Amino acid sequence: MAEFTASVFQNEYLPDGGTDVNAIVTVTCAGAGTAGQTGGGAAGEIIIVDTSGSMGPQTMAAAKQAATAALNEIVDGTWFAVIAGSDRAMLAYPAVSSGPGLVQMSAQTRSQAQQAVSRFVGSGGTAISTWLDLAGQLFGSVPQVTQRHAILLTDGENRERDDTFEAAIARATGYFQCDCRGAGTDWQVDEIRRISQALLGTVDIIPEPAQMETQFREMMRTSMSRGVAEAQLRVWSPQGAQVLFVRQVSPTVEDLTDRRVVINPLTGGYPTGAWSDESRDYHVAVRVAAKAIGQEQLAARVMLAVGDDVLAQALVKATWSGNSELTAKIDQQVAHYTGQTELAAMIQEGLAAKASGDEATATTKLGRAVQLAAETGNDEATSKLKKVVDVQNEREGTVRLKAAINKADEMALDTASTKTTRIKK
Amino acid sequence: MSTPTSCPACGEALAEGAAFCEACGSKVTATVDAPAAAGVDVSSEPAPFDELGSGPISAPTRITPLTGSPGQQGPGAPSDRPCLACGAEVDGDGYCTSCGTKQPSERDHFRETPASWVAGVCDRGIVHAGNEDAMALLADEPAGSRAVLVVLDGVSSSIDSDVASLAGARAARETLRTPLPRGMGTDQGRDAAVAAAFAHTIEAANGAIVATTAADSDSPASATFSVAVVEGNRLSVANIGDSRVYWVPDVGETLQVTVDDSAAQQLMEAGMDRDAAENGPQGHAITRWLGRDAPDLTPRVAALDLAGPGWVLNCSDGLWNYISEPSAITEQVRAVEATGATAPLDVALGLTAYANACGGRDNITVTLARIDAPAPATGQNPVPTNEID
Numbered sequence: 063m064a065e066f067t068a069s070v071f072q073n074e075y076l077p078d079g080g081t082d083v084n085a086i087v088t089v090t091c092a093g094a095g096t097a098g099q100t101g102g103g104a105a106g107e108i109i110i111v112d113t114s115g116s117m118g119p120q121t122m123a124a125a126k127q128a129a130t131a132a133l134n135e136i137v138d139g140t141w142f143a144v145i146a147g148s149d150r151a152m153l154a155y156p157a158v159s160s161g162p163g164l165v166q167m168s169a170q171t172r173s174q175a176q177q178a179v180s181r182f183v184g185s186g187g188t189a190i191s192t193w194l195d196l197a198g199q200l201f202g203s204v205p206q207v208t209q210r211h212a213i214l215l216t217d218g219e220n221r222e223r224d225d226t227f228e229a230a231i232a233r234a235t236g237y238f239q240c241d242c243r244g245a246g247t248d249w250q251v252d253e254i255r256r257i258s259q260a261l262l263g264t265v266d267i268i269p270e271p272a273q274m275e276t277q278f279r280e281m282m283r284t285s286m287s288r289g290v291a292e293a294q295l296r297v298w299s300p301q302g303a304q305v306l307f308v309r310q311v312s313p314t315v316e317d318l319t320d321r322r323v324v325i326n327p328l329t330g331g332y333p334t335g336a337w338s339d340e341s342r343d344y345h346v347a348v349r350v351a352a353k354a355i356g357q358e359q360l361a362a363r364v365m366l367a368v369g370d371d372v373l374a375q376a377l378v379k380a381t382w383s384g385n386s387e388l389t390a391k392i393d394q395q396v397a398h399y400t401g402q403t404e405l406a407a408m409i410q411e412g413l414a415a416k417a418s419g420d421e422a423t424a425t426t427k428l429g430r431a432v433q434l435a436a437e438t439g440n441d442e443a444t445s446k447l448k449k450v451v452d453v454q455n456e457r458e459g460t461v462r463l464k465a466a467i468n469k470a471d472e473m474a475l476d477t478a479s480t481k482t483t484r485i486k487k
Numbered sequence: 488m489s490t491p492t493s494c495p496a497c498g499e500a501l502a503e504g505a506a507f508c509e510a511c512g513s514k515v516t517a518t519v520d521a522p523a524a525a526g527v528d529v530s531s532e533p534a535p536f537d538e539l540g541s542g543p544i545s546a547p548t549r550i551t552p553l554t555g556s557p558g559q560q561g562p563g564a565p566s567d568r569p570c571l572a573c574g575a576e577v578d579g580d581g582y583c584t585s586c587g588t589k590q591p592s593e594r595d596h597f598r599e600t601p602a603s604w605v606a607g608v609c610d611r612g613i614v615h616a617g618n619e620d621a622m623a624l625l626a627d628e629p630a631g632s633r634a635v636l637v638v639l640d641g642v643s644s645s646i647d648s649d650v651a652s653l654a655g656a657r658a659a660r661e662t663l664r665t666p667l668p669r670g671m672g673t674d675q676g677r678d679a680a681v682a683a684a685f686a687h688t689i690e691a692a693n694g695a696i697v698a699t700t701a702a703d704s705d706s707p708a709s710a711t712f713s714v715a716v717v718e719g720n721r722l723s724v725a726n727i728g729d730s731r732v733y734w735v736p737d738v739g740e741t742l743q744v745t746v747d748d749s750a751a752q753q754l755m756e757a758g759m760d761r762d763a764a765e766n767g768p769q770g771h772a773i774t775r776w777l778g779r780d781a782p783d784l785t786p787r788v789a790a791l792d793l794a795g796p797g798w799v800l801n802c803s804d805g806l807w808n809y810i811s812e813p814s815a816i817t818e819q820v821r822a823v824e825a826t827g828a829t830a831p832l833d834v835a836l837g838l839t840a841y842a843n844a845c846g847g848r849d850n851i852t853v854t855l856a857r858i859d860a861p862a863p864a865t866g867q868n869p870v871p872t873n874e875i876d
Contacts, residue, residue, distance in 0.1 A: 300587030301573070328585065350587070354847075356613045360587035377580065379589075 064094045064290045064337065066366045068376035071395035075388040076380055079352045082306065083361040085378040086395040090341040095289030097336070098140050102291050103208030106141040106164055107282070108197045108238075109133070111154075112216040112245075113146040117184040121217055121245050124271030128278035129179045132213060133172055135282035140167045141207050143200050144175055147214075148186030149221070151196035154178045163200035164207065190220045190257070191230030198234050209291035209336055210238035212261075213281055215274075217245040220253055227253075235260045239335050241281050243268050244477075247469040251476040259316060262335035266477050269470035288336035290368060295332040296325055297346055298363040304349040305362075308332050311399040312343035314480040315406045331367070343484070345399050346378060355384045395485055398438055402482040405434040405443060409479035413450075413472060416463065425451075425463055433459030440483045446475040571596060594618055594649060598832060602626035605634045606831035607854030608839045612805055613847030620803050620850035621652035621710075623660035631861065633718050635663045636801040636854040638730045639692070640711040642776065651696040651708030655777060658695035659714060662688040666864070667716055667723055682788045685725035688714060689784050693777045700779050709778030712786070713745055715801040717856050719864030720793045725786035728773045729804055730852075733813065735820050736797035741813035746787050748775035765811055771804070793861040798834070805851030806842045831855045 072085035098105025109132055111125050129144065136142055141164035144155040155178040156165045165171050193214065201210045220227055234240070240261035242254045245268050258265035264281075268274050295318070299305050308330075310316040322330035334342070348361045362378040383389055412427030428451050435443035436456045447453075449471035451461040568590065570577050575585035582589055595611040595618045605626035611618040619641030626634040637659045641648030667684050670676030692712055700707045711728025722744065724732045729747040746752060750769035755761055764770065775782055793799075798820060810819050823837030835853040842851045 300583075301585045303587070354613050356615075356847075358589040360582035360589065363582075377582070 064100070064368075064373075065092050066090065066293070066368075066374035067092075068364065068366060068374040070364070070376040070378055071393055072378055073388075073391050073393045073396070074358075074379040074381050075383045075385070075391075076352070077386065077389040078355055078382060078384060080380075080382065080389065081349050081352050082347060083350060083378060083380045084345070084347045084393070084396045084400075085362070085364070085376075086311065086393070086399055087344045087346060087364040087376045087378070088341060089295070089344065089366050089374065091290060091293075091337040092339055093289075094287065094338045094340075096137060097209055097211075097286050097288050097291070098137070100289045104139075104141055104204075104206045105137075105209040105286075105291070106201050106204065106207035106211070106238075107136050107285065108143045108145060108164075108200060108210075108212040110145040110147055110151075110193050110197060110212055110214040111179070111182065112148070112188065112218070113152075113182050113184050113186075114148040114188045114218060115185045116188070116218040116248065117245075120271050122182060122184050124274040125215055125245065126179050126182055128215070128274040130176050131275045132278040132282040133167075133175050133179070135279055135286060136167045136172070137286050138167050138169075140286070141165065141204050142167055142171075142175070143197075144179060145193055145196055145200075146182055147188070147190065147193035147216075148184075149189045149192075150186075151189075151192040153196065153200070154182070161203070163203040187221045188216065188218050189222050190214075190216065191222055191226050194230040194234045194240075194257070197240075198237055201238055209288070211285045211288075211336070212238055212240045213278065213285075214240055214242045214254075214257065215245060215268075215278075216242070216249055216254065218248050219250050228256075231257055231260045236333060239263050241265075241285070243274075243277060243281075244473070245271065245274065247473055251473050255477070262316075262333060264314070267470060267473045269474070284338065285336075287338040290337035292368070293334050293337050293373075294367045295334050295344060296329055296363075296365040296367050296372070297332070297348075298329040298365070299348050300350060300360065301328060302351055303361065305330060306347035306349055307345070308347075309345045309403065310334070310342055311345045311403060312341075312482045312484055315403050315482060316480065318344075334366075343395075343399065345396070345403070348378065350380055353380075353382050355382045357382050398485045399482065401434050401438040402440065405431055405438065405440060406479045406482075408434060409443070409447070409475060413476050413479075416472075421463060425461060428463070429459040429461040431459075432456055432461050438483065439486050440481075442478060442481060442483070443475075446471070446478055450475055591618075594653070598835075599624045600832050602628050602630070602634070604630035604831060604857040604859075605636070605855070606835050607636065607852065608832070608835040610805075610839050610843070610847075610851045612849055612851050613843055615848075615850055617649050618850050619648040619652055619710075620805065620852040621649075621656040622852050622854050623653075623656035624854060625660050625663060626856070631717075631719065631858055633666065633864070634716070634799075634856040635660060636715040636717075636732075636799065636856060637663075637692075638711075638713050638801045638803055638852050638854055639777070640728065640730050640803040640805075640850065640852070642709045642711075642773075642778075645706045645708050645778070646701070646704055647699055648708045648710060651699040651778070652710040654695040654699050655692040655710055655712070659688045659692040659712070662691045663714070663716060666718055678788070678790070681723055681790070682725075682786075685714065685723075685786055685788055686784075689725070689727065689777070689786050693781060693784055696777050697779045704779075707779040709776045709780065711773060711803070712777050713801055715744075715799050715854075715856070717793075717799055717858065720858075720861030721864065722791045722793055722799055723788070724790070724801075725788045727775050727777060727781075727784070727786050729771075731802060731804075731807055733800040733802070733816055734791060734793065734797060735800055735816060736793075736795055738795060741817040741820075742791070743813055744789055744791055746789075747773075748787070749773050761811060765808075793858055795861065796859050798831075799856040799858060801854045802838075803850060803852040805847070805849035806838055806853050808849060809842055809845040831857050 146152040146154040155175040241263040242258045307319040318332040358381040361380040365372045365375040408427045408431035416424035454460040570583035572588040573586045600606040621639045623637045639652040639656045641652035668680035670680040711730045713726035713730035715732045716723045726745040729749045732744045734742045750772040751764040754764035838853045
């Protein structure tokens, strides 16, 4: 049985009249076990590979290799399927047209699936909504599968109406998780990130076909290590208080505020998906009514629940004080992640401005990003930023856009924008 | 580890090396042990309620966790007491499940209702970090027969004053379980016998306070003391320091029955008016107290025959700071009664709430005995049961 712990980092002291309480809550899971093996229901995995006509021979060969490697990582007994996606979704494996659309992994099914993958041929367009919908239907055809995860590989832009695409994402949201990878540089980061964010997955660029196999193997390995199928972050706040936001801030920035579901009038639940042995940080901000100096109250209980069981909780407090030495301090962790959240926004907004031809805004925002990456010690962001801008003064955030930017570098900066680093101890 | 230069609770400047804030009584060293940025492992947090039952009062610390729910931590162990702020259920960790208000520990807010006509509230107030006030009550039915109201106000700047004051209050109460002596018939004789009984009471209170003080303490616990004994229509009082007994008749003017041992009182006796004296720089300095370094232990003793219905009020300066004039006391008691409060506990809570609404700058103790139809106490001197007239 997995064990969760929660710890809180905050400055609980508020000045006279102060109302806003910020805290970082670190939730750690240990003893998660293996997906589908912990008695909480079976695990299902679907590999979705873009087989549209845009997939060049080299990319297609690499995709086949990657899917084969991923199939090798799926633990025996896990329910799985392989989808070939173009302007419609084809169930490549298992070869069924009715009944359960997933089969259990074994030496035999693995080999059959790998043979099916080897027969992939690129043709047709790209309609990702149909891929997501078929995945949802396949998961739904095997009711004992309660932990649902997909890997999606694409190489091109989605050729569908936006509302069709959004509706399919909405249908899948909360039903299965999906990690997304883009091959080459002809796909849209924004578009694919919409899927990965809604479906609690990751997004990344695979610039070279040769890197695909490793990425797929790791993605699947990570998924199989998630022995906790689903956990929910719950935030209780007092009567009359307002939850300003709830964000995951590590390992990546994901705003969960709008994904609140009502648990009871004072408690909201936020999805966190499946867990392996890992640690995640959440930034919770709550606005409470100011009290008299010397008063103490609970501003939030941040809990982690699996099913109906609350397995860990952290208390976020508010104490009003007249001592400005205490109230003026911003907690180091809160400051760090506030900076990292702004860093993610600056990178995304800067690249969007650049794409729309607004170089002045792009320069300002990416300059600020360089400054924040340095201040918060995010070396990965710094090195990725330096491939897009020439840094004149890191501390002041003055930069110049590079004259020639490698498209893959720009996309890598974009996909990695939400990755955060932990505070350096 | 370094000593802060200002109080963590109220921000007042601190003397170098001070262990407590002179202004609000907060323990200063506590902030050093709990830096704001530290991670808190929730699972190891002690339950906030202090055990306050019949256990040894002289224990030097107050961190014994609630034993009502062994092994239970975090959510799911609700407390028996409703939230003092909104009345909703309180979670096992001491926070209200609705408004989030941190519930005071048993020591920070407690109530006693020994009989239908007698009640008291002892409350931390708002500014102080702990409650060094204490009270101990005793009363018999029927209403108006016999009641003992003991109030001690522990001095904030000394160590363990909270433990000491409660020990002192309870020790004093124990000495007053039997009626006061009536002497040999003359008023003088009676006064002398009562004074001797109160001297014994104070000796017991002082003994309990000294017993809780560490031998090598350079800041020994100390406290004020005031006691009111109602026996029929006779109110007897004794005090050291500035806790006060008032008689608040339903009709007519309130009378302050005790006389403070304070710099302000000395100034008033020298002709200064009450307002100027009590709000002057030495307004809150007491000239006598209980404790190891007590200058002398002879209480001021007084008595009053109660003529009509009203309230006997024994309170600490946490209340009277805001309503020192007897007329202000009358006004506030009437205001609380006007809210519909008639039971002694409700009136005491109303007065406590008033002091908190005024800022709650000090610990607040309000004890009351309701007198409806004062009549001479029945019976004579306590008579041993085996003695036959």
